[in-house]
Amino acid sequence: MELPADVKKRLTLPAEEHFYAGHTACQGCGAALGLRYVLKVYGNKTIFTIPACCSTIIAGPWPYSAFNAPLFHTAFETTGAVIGGIEAALKAKGYKVKGEDGIMVVGWAGDGGTADIGLQALSGFLERGHDGLYIMYDNEAYMNTGIQRSSSTPYGAWTTNTPGGKKHFLERKPKKKVIDIVIAHKPAYAATASVAYPEDFMRKLKKAKTIKGPSFIQLFAPCPTGWRAPTDKTIELARLAVQTAYFPLFEYENGKYKINMPSPSKEPKSLEDFIKLQGRFKYMTKEDIQVLQEWVLSEWEELKKKAEIFG
Amino acid sequence: MPMRKVMKCNEAAAWAAKLAKPKVVAAFPITPSTLVPEKISEFIADGEMDAEFIKVESEHSAISACVGASAAGVRAFTATASQGLALMHEVLFIAAGMRLPIVIAIGNRSLSAPINIWNDWQDSISERDTGWMQFYAENNQEALDLILIAFKVAENERVLLPAMVGFDAFILTHTVEPVEIPDQEVVDEFLGEYVPKHAYLDPAKPITQGALGFPAHYMEVRYTVWEAMENARQVIEEVFDEFEKKFGRRYYMIEEYKTDDAEIILLTMGSLAGTLKDFVDKKREEGVKIGAAKMTVYRPFPIEEFRALAKKAKVLAILEKDISFGISGAVFADAGRVLVNEKEKPILLDFIIGLGGRDVTFENLEEVVEISKKALVGEKVEEVNWIGLRKEIL
Numbered sequence: 001m002e003l004p005a006d007v008k009k010r011l012t013l014p015a016e017e018h019f020y021a022g023h024t025a026c027q028g029c030g031a032a033l034g035l036r037y038v039l040k041v042y043g044n045k046t047i048f049t050i051p052a053c054c055s056t057i058i059a060g061p062w063p064y065s066a067f068n069a070p071l072f073h074t075a076f077e078t079t080g081a082v083i084g085g086i087e088a089a090l091k092a093k094g095y096k097v098k099g100e101d102g103i104m105v106v107g108w109a110g111d112g113g114t115a116d117i118g119l120q121a122l123s124g125f126l127e128r129g130h131d132g133l134y135i136m137y138d139n140e141a142y143m144n145t146g147i148q149r150s151s152s153t154p155y156g157a158w159t160t161n162t163p164g165g166k167k168h169f170l171e172r173k174p175k176k177k178v179i180d181i182v183i184a185h186k187p188a189y190a191a192t193a194s195v196a197y198p199e200d201f202m203r204k205l206k207k208a209k210t211i212k213g214p215s216f217i218q219l220f221a222p223c224p225t226g227w228r229a230p231t232d233k234t235i236e237l238a239r240l241a242v243q244t245a246y247f248p249l250f251e252y253e254n255g256k257y258k259i260n261m262p263s264p265s266k267e268p269k270s271l272e273d274f275i276k277l278q279g280r281f282k283y284m285t286k287e288d289i290q291v292l293q294e295w296v297l298s299e300w301e302e303l304k305k306k307a308e309i310f311g
Numbered sequence: 312m313p314m315r316k317v318m319k320c321n322e323a324a325a326w327a328a329k330l331a332k333p334k335v336v337a338a339f340p341i342t343p344s345t346l347v348p349e350k351i352s353e354f355i356a357d358g359e360m361d362a363e364f365i366k367v368e369s370e371h372s373a374i375s376a377c378v379g380a381s382a383a384g385v386r387a388f389t390a391t392a393s394q395g396l397a398l399m400h401e402v403l404f405i406a407a408g409m410r411l412p413i414v415i416a417i418g419n420r421s422l423s424a425p426i427n428i429w430n431d432w433q434d435s436i437s438e439r440d441t442g443w444m445q446f447y448a449e450n451n452q453e454a455l456d457l458i459l460i461a462f463k464v465a466e467n468e469r470v471l472l473p474a475m476v477g478f479d480a481f482i483l484t485h486t487v488e489p490v491e492i493p494d495q496e497v498v499d500e501f502l503g504e505y506v507p508k509h510a511y512l513d514p515a516k517p518i519t520q521g522a523l524g525f526p527a528h529y530m531e532v533r534y535t536v537w538e539a540m541e542n543a544r545q546v547i548e549e550v551f552d553e554f555e556k557k558f559g560r561r562y563y564m565i566e567e568y569k570t571d572d573a574e575i576i577l578l579t580m581g582s583l584a585g586t587l588k589d590f591v592d593k594k595r596e597e598g599v600k601i602g603a604a605k606m607t608v609y610r611p612f613p614i615e616e617f618r619a620l621a622k623k624a625k626v627l628a629i630l631e632k633d634i635s636f637g638i639s640g641a642v643f644a645d646a647g648r649v650l651v652n653e654k655e656k657p658i659l660l661d662f663i664i665g666l667g668g669r670d671v672t673f674e675n676l677e678e679v680v681e682i683s684k685k686a687l688v689g690e691k692v693e694e695v696n697w698i699g700l701r702k703e704i705l
Contacts, residue, residue, distance in 0.1 A: 045514045049379065061523040070512040072382050073521035074375065075401055081372035085335060085379025085387070086512060088363035092334035092385055103514055121375065124368035 012199055014040045023066035025058040028231030030221030030238060031137045032058055033195045035108070038135065041205040042104045044069040047090075049083050051118065052076040053110040054144040054223075055137070079107040079114070080121030084130040097131050098209055105132035111152035112142040115178045126185035126214045133208045133215045136178060138247075139223035147226040151176035154246075155292045156284040158228070164283035174295050179218050183252050188213030190252040191260075194220040196238035200249060200260055211253070220247045228279025240274040245300035250307065257307040264300075271296055313558075314492045320451040320483035323490045324390060324416040324476075325350030327458035329360045330498040331414075333388040335380035337365035337373045339395060342428045343484040344418035347390035370395035374402040374413075381411035382520055384511035386462065388413070392480060393420035396434045400441070406473045407442025407536055409521050411510060412465030413473040416458060419447075419581065419632075420480040421667040429668020430480035431632035432581065436609075436641045442536045444474040444543055445609040447580040451488040454478040456560055457607070459498060463550045466505050469542040479582040481668065493558050501557050540611045547608060564613035565620055566605045569595060573602030575683045576624040576657075580606045580642070583630060583664075583671055590676045599680065606642070617649050624657040626683040630698075632665045639695045658686045664698045675699045 018039035025032035031054055039046065048071045050056055056073055060066045074082045087097060087105045096102035107125070109118055114136040125134060141159050142148040149159040154175045158164055162171040182190050189211045193201040201219065208215035222237040224230060229237060241247040245268035249260040271293045275281040284292070318326070324347045328336065338348035354360035363380075367373045370391050377387040391399065396417060406413050417435050421427045435445055446461055448454035454476060461474035478484060510520060524532055544564075551562045568588050570576055577587050584605035594601045604620055606613065621627055631640040638644055643661035650656045662679050665671040675698050686692045 044517055047383070047512050047514065056523055059519065059522065061525055062519075062528055063522075065519040065522065067519060068517055070514055070517045071519040071522075072379070072512060073519070073523070074378065075405055078371070078375035078378075078402065081337075081367060081375035082379035082382075084365055084367070084372075085337060085376030085381075086383045088335045088337075088365055088376070089380040089383035089385040089387075089512075092363045092380075093383075120368060121372050124372055127368075128365065 013202070016040060016043065018044050018068040020066045020068065022064070023058050023060060025054070026225045028224040028234040029058070030139060030195045030223060030234050031055055033234070034135070034137050034219050034221050037198050037201055038106065038108070038205060039067070039069060041202050042106070042209065045102070046104045046106055047086055048072065049074055049079055049086065049107045051079045051109050051113045052144070053113050055108055055110070057144065076113055077117040078121055079109040079118050080123070080125030080134060083107040083132045083134065084125050084128060087130045087132050098212065104209055107132065107134040109134070109136055110143070111136060111138045111140060112150040115152045115176050116150055119181070122182070123185065126182060126187050126216065129213050131212060131214070133217065135217045135219055137219045137221040139221050139226060140175070141226050143223050143226040152178065155295060156281060156288040158280045158283055168283065170283055170288070177299070179216070182216045186255070187216055189215040192218045192220070192247065192249050194238045194242050194247065194249060195222070196235045196242065197249065197262060204251065226280070229277055233277055237274065237277055240269065240277070244269045244271045244274045244296065246271060246274055246296050248300060248303055250303060255310060257303070257310050259303065259307045268297070268300060313494055315489055316492060317487050317489050318451065319346065319485055319487050320454050320478050321346035321418065321485070322350050323451040323455040324458060324478070325354065326490070326492055327455040328388045329354050330493065330495060331386065331388065331459060331462050331502060333362055334385035335363045335365065335377065335387045336389065337367050337376035337380070337387070338389045339367050339370045339373045339391070341370065341392050341395040343420060343480040344390045344392045344395070344416065346484070347416055370398040371402065374399040374406065377413045378402060378406050378409070378411055381406070381413050382409060382510050382512050384507050384513065386505040390416040390418070392418040393422055393434045396438060397422060400438065403438055403441035403443055403473070405521065408532065409510065410471040410539070411473060412462070412471055412505070414458060414461045414465060415473070415475045416454070417475050417477040418480045418484040419477045427667040428480065430482050431666045431668070432477065433633045435475055435477045436633040438475070439610055439641060442472060442540065443610065444472055444540070446474065446476045446607060447609060448476060448478040448483065449582055449584045449605060451483060451486070451490045452560070454483065455490055455492070456554065456558070456562070459502065460550055460554055460562065463502055464543060464546050467546045468508070470539050470546050471509065472536070472539050472543065477581065482582045497557055501553065543611050544613070562607055564606070564608045565616040566607060567620060568603040570602035570604060570620065570623050572600055573623060574600040574625045574687060575628060575680065576602045576604055576620065576626070577628045577630055577679065578604040578606060578620070579630040580609060583632070586671060587630070587676070590673055593673070594680065601680065609642070612645050612649065614649050617646065618653060621650055621653070621657050622655065626660060626687050627657040628660045628662055628679055628683050630662045630664050630679065634663050634666070643695070660686060660692065661695045662698050663695065669699055671699070
């Protein structure tokens with residue numbers, strides 16, 4: 001589709017679309033935005049693998065598909081293994097994988113399918129050095145099954161199995177740092193990204209295509225449905241997550257950490273700005289918020305140190 | 312010229328894989344199957360086999376990687392047993408539902424608890440409803456042959472279903488026997504290259520595989536798996552014929568031994584069939600009208616062949632190394648379905664035998680015959696009998 005000239009000037013996103021309208025995501029879905037960007041960057045020279053997750057539905061039921069790229073639906077915990085198998089098959093067939101004109105093998109799994117049930121297969125994928133990209137779209141709970149906590153759910157969050165109640169039964173564990181587990185494998189490339197910063201995300205996608213070996217991107221993808229947030233606040237929430245250092249953007253490559261702008265250059269914004277927009281945090285006491293705030297700042301300090309020492 | 316070598320059944324299975332030239336092998340070690348991928352690694356290391364070998368971190372990932380590879384359009388192979396196959400369980404359904412003709416070699420082994428590494432068929436029998444074809448080998452040669460046959464049937468466009476080939480743990484996996492290794496050129500002619508028209512994950516022709524199926528469509532997809540399994544009966548016969556022409560060895564869905572005038576027929580699968588033939592010879596010398604039958608194909612169940620066999624017997628005794636708790640052995644339950652509406656049918660008896668590597672002795676088989684004889688003369692006997700139980704430790 002040709003865009004008007006004045007629009008072209010402002011957009012740096014590729015105009016082509018391989019993720020079509022008519023998909024079945026909820027309003028304001030961060031994951032759907034993410035899929036759109038991935039397909040914009042890789043075009044249809046991509047083979048997607050999606051385990052059981054929201055994106056199974058988003059892609060469309062048979063006989064419909066929102067994807068103009070080969071797409072394979074698999075079991076919840078198998079993403080890492082299946083993309084390994086696909087990559088091996090492509091190699092055996094003599095197809096070019098990655099590079100400018102090569103095929104990109106992409107696993108696209110949620111936080112539950114990655115941080116919990118799919119962690120073993122992810123570890124295998126990284127350790128064996130498969131030439132593909134694993135993207136964990138992080139909406140911080142099992143959203144497709146109806147908002148249950150995952151190990152990627154933050155401290156203090158309401159979910160349907162951390163419902164608050166009289167006993168103040170909320171999530172009491174900090175968010176699992178999956179990216180740290182990934183980096184422990186010393187992969188070719190690992191990065192965090194956010195749907196609020198598509199240019200940063202797309203640059204990282206492009207980089208993953210040029211680097212030989214396994215890559216991993218943890219994409220922050222707000223879920224208005226599960227976060228009990230207005231559907232027009234997705235981008236704002238994703239942006240605040242970065243600005244508060246709740247979800248800083250950084251890259252890991254060749255043993256080096258690099259914090260990416262627009263992560264905070266000075267003091268991060270107060271976490272309350274991020275919290276107050278979301279119904280899932282409404283049961284938190286002042287003390288709870290303090291606990292989460294301290295965790296965020298301590299993780300942020302740790303990341304800055306890593307970037308300083310291994311920069 | 313075909314070459315004859317003395318080898319373990321696991322090696323024979325690896326040779327079959329080498330001859331079938333899968334492009335991807337993904338495997339995880341488990342007793343008693345470990346030697347299959349080990350031997351394949353050696354073939355690859357020595358440049359005798361050209362395959363991507365993915366050393367996965369679990370059997371769940373082994374079958375998942377095979378599924379990914381097969382979905383991307385190449386021949387894929389793995390080997391496992393017991394807990395490993397059980398771990399693959401959910402992905403087995405996916406492979407069948409997506410019509411991916413993967414072949415697994417199974418060193419048939421018991422399931423925990425208690426932990427036990429020895430032979431029975433509980434592992435593959437427990438996967439009977441996954442949509443995989445199942446073949447059982449009597450000896451090492453059969454294991455090699457049936458793996459080639461399994462690929463040929465699985466990849467047939469009228470079938471397109473995955474297949475498992477079982478051979479008994481230790482009794483076969485670790486036992487050396489002479490095996491004839493067919494010529495590569497003849498195997499190439501027999502199998503050809505796998506070129507799927509339905510599963511290829513190619514960006515040049517984007518398709519979605521395994522999309523969400525609503526209630527309006529799901530049943531029809533399952534029905535096509537049913538149809539494919541029904542088609543497999545005919546295709547298996549055709550492939551058995553072609554195999555005989557190419558390699559000179561004949562296979563049957565059910566192979567009979569001295570059944571023509573038999574009053575009692577003992578039916579089993581796997582290596583026990585060999586023991587039964589010797590036992591039948593012995594009993595024939597004693598004047599007992601007895602025969603034996605070996606079921607080589609368990610899924611699809613050889614319904615017509617089984618009915619034809621049943622017509623010959625007065626008592627049909629099923630000897631099986633598996634148990635479906637709460638009813639009977641699985642083969643016996645299947646046999647009931649096959650015979651239930653037949654006007655003339657034999658007395659059908661079930662014998663649970665040799666679980667967890669318990670040797671099956673002639674003494675055990677005598678007990679089977681004694682119970683069968685009682686039934687023959689109209690005495691009431693149990694329908695399901697556990698043979699060789701050590702009652703003193705119960």
